[in-house]
Amino acid sequence: MTTLADPIQTGTTPSPPQRRSHRRRSFGYPRRGSVWSYGALLAVVAGSVFPLYWSVVVSSQTSDAVTKVPPALVPGGHLFDNIARVFDTTDFGRALLNSFIVSGSITVSVVFFSTLAGFAFAKLRFRGRKALLVVAIATSMVPHQLGIIPLYILMADLGWTGHLSAVIVPGLVTAFGVFFMTQYLGRAVPDELLEAGRVDGSSTFGLYWHIVLPAARPAAAVLGLFTFMQAWNDFFWPLVVLQNNATVQVALSALASGYTTDYTLTLTGTLLATLPILVVFMLLGRQLVDGIMQGAVKG
């Protein structure tokens, strides 16, 4: 059920730009931010950024810095030494590669299949359409995490334990992706365009390929980046099923385990593992914020 609480599950459809409602009128609601509210918000943001900043500080210092009192508060010049040490200590390169393979395949597949199913649900007429859509959305309520034992038995029977396919295949299409694309395509693709395509003798898949897929591009980009972040951060199932063939989150947890943890090493690993997510967040943080807020209004 964590899936439900996830930002990505809340229904994030990029909408065409809307005219701003008459929010800024004479009375001026909402009120202008006071110095006090700016100050408080900056403190909150500082608290949000601090753990990340702290891992930058620790990972750029020598190992004794982490035990210093008072603690070091500015970055030093040893970041690259520490990064080299991470790659020497564990097969972090392999873990990063594994994560890119897993997240990349899941992303491409989720976008493709979600757009295909979204096209069917939004634009094609068939018996049972509404009921099937409701079922598809309801599946996102199923707490997958509690099914890991039979899922493990299944993967063992298939001989997939220790293979990346055990993580990739269950994630190839998501209920959220289908819902998201259904919402978007319903608005973004005019029926007349599809009718015209049919008159020209195009097959249904031809319509998908030549009309729907190009029109879906903006939403596909957002869905793709969301999916990538989620797959990249996934921890529990890869931990259970991949064993020695770790993804980056599993490798990170292994780096942190042990009687005495080398925190300089571990936090350098944390930084490396978080960097791709930060890049994605910089690219689409705005859409993510909009998506969560729209989902909340609808939800």
Add this chain to the structure above:
Amino acid sequence: MATYLHQARRAGLSRLDTKGSPYLYILPFFLLFGAFGLFPLLYTAYVSFNDWDLLDSGSHRWVGLANYREMLQDAYFWNALGNTLSIWVLSTVPQLLAALWIAHLLNHRLRARTALRMGVLLPNVTSIVAVTIVFTQLFGRDFGMVNWALGFVGIGPIDWQANTWSSHLAISFIVAWRWTGYNALIYLASMQAIPHHLYEAADLDGASQGQQFRRITVPMLRPTIIFTTVISTIGGLQIMAEPLLFASSQTPTGGSDRQFQTVALFMYEQGFREFRFGYASAVAWTLCLVIAIFAIINFLLTRRIAKDED
């Protein structure tokens, strides 16, 4: 004649295309969900009625309700359930209050609006592993910054992992840190939907801003507040990665005395450390039922509140 047949065949194919292809397009989703979502969950119920050893694969014996009976008498299970509820309360209540306050702050005309919202959301996109590792270092007994800061107000160094209350506080803090900003954005969206004329009228009546917050904003947000409470409950009942990683040994016992082992972590321990798949499945299925009950309560509560407002 040949042309006619050709046309007829084309028309037939095209009809097959329009009738059949929609099902083909939604098939991948339902196949995958069936195989990797629904089937494992139902199969969990079957496994839970068996004595099922992972190491001795294929050998399992039907034992009926024995696993459930054992679970109800297992002190470790009740301990885990107590820990789960405690960590849930400690993380959810402050988290939602803080989110409400942050949403109120964001609900002003602000410069750098998007940057502030993104800053608030940042914790939610970082991975649980990364977040827990960094905070476990910050909560370190000897060199952690939390103890260093507490030293200034005269609180001696705390061994956060060692005690029940301190470990619950620390884990709850980590959970709350990751989810507060997300909930704040949900509250903000609902706040923006409150009609402005309510505040205008309150202004004319001379109500203070604090009164307006208590008498207008909070009551108008009630459905959203209930919604987020229940969603946090459902998430909170499944917490497993944070307590696993909070113990630096990363053994799934949740500390030496199981002081911070949650139910989900107990399930993981029984399944993948003790290799008792049947027993672990009984725990999973029980937790699943508890979650379902909460989901139903959610539905009933939100419906009732919606009715009240009509």
